[in-house]
Amino acid sequence: MAGENSPTRSRTRQTGFIGSLVALASALADFFESRAELFATESKAALVQFILVAVCLVAALLFFAFGYVFLLATAVVAVAHLAKVSWLWTALAAAGLHLLIALILLLIARSGIKRPIFRATTAELKKDREWLKNLETTNQTRS
Numbered sequence: 001m002a003g004e005n006s007p008t009r010s011r012t013r014q015t016g017f018i019g020s021l022v023a024l025a026s027a028l029a030d031f032f033e034s035r036a037e038l039f040a041t042e043s044k045a046a047l048v049q050f051i052l053v054a055v056c057l058v059a060a061l062l063f064f065a066f067g068y069v070f071l072l073a074t075a076v077v078a079v080a081h082l083a084k085v086s087w088l089w090t091a092l093a094a095a096g097l098h099l100l101i102a103l104i105l106l107l108i109a110r111s112g113i114k115r116p117i118f119r120a121t122t123a124e125l126k127k128d129r130e131w132l133k134n135l136e137t138t139n140q141t142r143s
Helices: 016-083 087-114 119-142
Strands: none
16 A cells, blocks of 8 residues: 555645645545545445344344234133133134224324424424515515
8 A cells, every 4th residue: 555656646746835735635635535435434334234233123023023923822822711712702802902902002193193293393483484574575665
């Protein structure tokens, strides 16, 4: 690397103010080029790290879902055995309970979506628009 002839090193050096400006520009270009290379290298490493974390999270969610299904199946069979009822009826009751909970959660989510967000920010932006409109009409009447 030290023996390489880069474009900035192979140029003949000028003296004086212009030479100093050229040297400064060359040094800045080298600086930003090295930082861009460093950023590119670290970006690739960060992408690999992000993909690894995403894969681990998806796998954990998948294993959690399978664990929940097996736990639920075990609970259905246990309740059916203890109550001396067919496991089909117990499974149907568990499915109905899950659907009811899902419906309740969807209704809660729908009411949350309908509620306006950023009310204070929206009100301030509305005041700003009104102020700008009034400012514009004030400037037009002065002209």
